[in-house]
Amino acid sequence: MIGLAHPDTADPRPPLSLTVALRVGHPEAVARVEWHERAGATAGGAPRVACVALRGTVDDEAARRLARLLDDLVARGAQQVLVDCAGLEHIDFRVLPALIEAFDRCETASGGVVVCGLSRYLRDLFRIAGCESRLRCWPSAADLLSTDAPAPEPERERAS
Numbered sequence: 001m002i003g004l005a006h007p008d009t010a011d012p013r014p015p016l017s018l019t020v021a022l023r024v025g026h027p028e029a030v031a032r033v034e035w036h037e038r039a040g041a042t043a044g045g046a047p048r049v050a051c052v053a054l055r056g057t058v059d060d061e062a063a064r065r066l067a068r069l070l071d072d073l074v075a076r077g078a079q080q081v082l083v084d085c086a087g088l089e090h091i092d093f094r095v096l097p098a099l100i101e102a103f104d105r106c107e108t109a110s111g112g113v114v115v116c117g118l119s120r121y122l123r124d125l126f127r128i129a130g131c132e133s134r135l136r137c138w139p140s141a142a143d144l145l146s147t148d149a150p151a152p153e154p155e156r157e158r159a160s
Contacts, residue, residue, distance in 0.1 A: 073106075074106050
């Protein structure tokens with residue numbers, strides 16, 4: 001039998017999570033997708049946030065699948081997309097311009113895309129590809145998903 005928890009004692013886990021293989025084999029790339037309802041009223045209710053935690057190595061094949069995944073999330077009602085790169089080991093800098101285009105499509109169709117957890121190494125790859133200035137960054141996905149966190153600044157973060 002399935003019991004319903006009282007809203008005050010509900011489990012803090014997201015209502016839906018799934019793992020998507022972006023690339024099978026070596027190198028492996030995986031995206032764990034979690035849906036979150038953010039506090040704060042909007043005309044349609046609480047904003048729906050799709051958190052996409054990347055793991056492994058993103059090459060051309062994985063980048064194409066990730067772009068399709070982001071498009072699908074927005075088509076399914078994500079108002080914000082949070083891309084967590086804390087578990088990402090490497091991304092081919094040559095695929096970054098196309099990936100940034102996918103981020104731009106998501107921003108146009110939804111409320112925006114925020115990238116979290118970029119290591120210095122990953123940030124350097126975005127810089128090498130000439131894409132760093134187009135990123136909207138936040139240090140940690142956990143901080144951004146907490147109920148007390150302010151919304152990301154509209155201007156994009158720049159590293160020195």
